Amino acid sequence: MPVGVITNIFAILFGGIAGTLGGKLMSDNFKEGLNMTFSICSICMGIYAIAPLKNLAAVIFAVIIGTSLGIIFHLGKxxxxxxxGMERFISRFVKAPAQMDQKTFETTLxxxxxxxxxxxxxxxxTLTEGINGDATILIxxxxxxxxxAVIFGANLxxxxxxxxxxxxIILMIIFFLAHIIVPLTTPDMILDFKAAGGVLMLASGFRITKIKMFPTADMIPIMVVIMPISWLWTNIIVPLIH
Incomplete structure (x- = not known):
């Protein structure tokens, strides 16, 4: 059962409702301070995931190759x-709040x-939970x-x-695809996979507070290439070196 996925869905659902109902009670300083907290939490999660990696070189290769593929194929765009497309569909039923113009509303959404x-x-x-049942990251x-969602609900x-x-829909598709990957993995590949995800979490943390706007959408292919690269490094490169 995808506990982490379901927890994440309900977090967005109830967070949006809470923000809508209590948005007027939040000051700008409170919202800004909470945003800074999101950033440091994401960075801490990234460091935690990177720490137990097995093959640093493989992770670095994956970050470079995966990000390059994302940029070349314009994945971010x-x-x-x-x-x-989702925004256009949603905007048919929900209009901008009275204090916000439609263009700003659509861009923010x-x-x-x-x-x-x-x-x-x-x-x-989601991939981690699908592979080994560990819902810690998603929770x-x-x-x-x-x-x-509370902050965005207060504004939108x-x-x-x-x-x-x-x-x-998106997370459940990813969750079930992960089950196909499980028989093809090794413990070392899983550790390197977690480390690659940690890099994405670090990038997200810096992006949240606009310290550095890493192209996180273009970096998503890192999660696709890390396992093959980890396997190649462990089974082909390392024996050659030694």
Whole structure:
């Protein structure tokens, strides 16, 4: 049972509702301070995931090759186009709040859709749970997502809760695909996979507070190439070196 996925979905759903109902009670200083907290939590999760890695060189290769593939094939732009399509559909039923113009509403909504539906942390956490049943990353992410949804709900309204629907579909597809990968993995590959996901979480942490706008959507292929590279490094490169 995908406990982490379900927890993450409900975090967005109830966070959006809570933000809509209690948004007027939150000061700008409170929202800004909480955003800084999201950033450091994501960075801590990234460090925790990277620490037990097995093959540092393999992880570095995967980060470089995966990000290069994402940039070459314009994955970030494709993710944004998909989010824009979702936004256009949602905007048919929900209009901008009275204090916000429609263009700002639509632009912000696209950003939120990408954050919740196509984040590296979400994809990594879902794959991890699908591979070995460890829901820790997704549950930790759910805590962050709940409060993020509260903040976005305070600004955009109940539309934030609707994002739980496409998020559920995307994460469940990833979860079931992970079951196909399990028989092909080794313990070392899993550790390197977690480390690669940790790199994405670090990048997300820096991006949240706009310290550095890493191309996290373009970095998603890291999670695809890390396992083959880890296997090649362990079984082909290391024996040659020794």
């Amino acid at each position: 494709a993710v944004n186009r998909g989010a824009q 696209v950003t939120v859709i990408v954050l919740f539906c196509a984040s590296g942390t979400g994809i990594y956490g 930790s992410k759910s805590i962050l997502d709940f409060f993020a 309204g109940a539309v934030i809760s609707l994002i739980a629907v496409p998020q559920f």
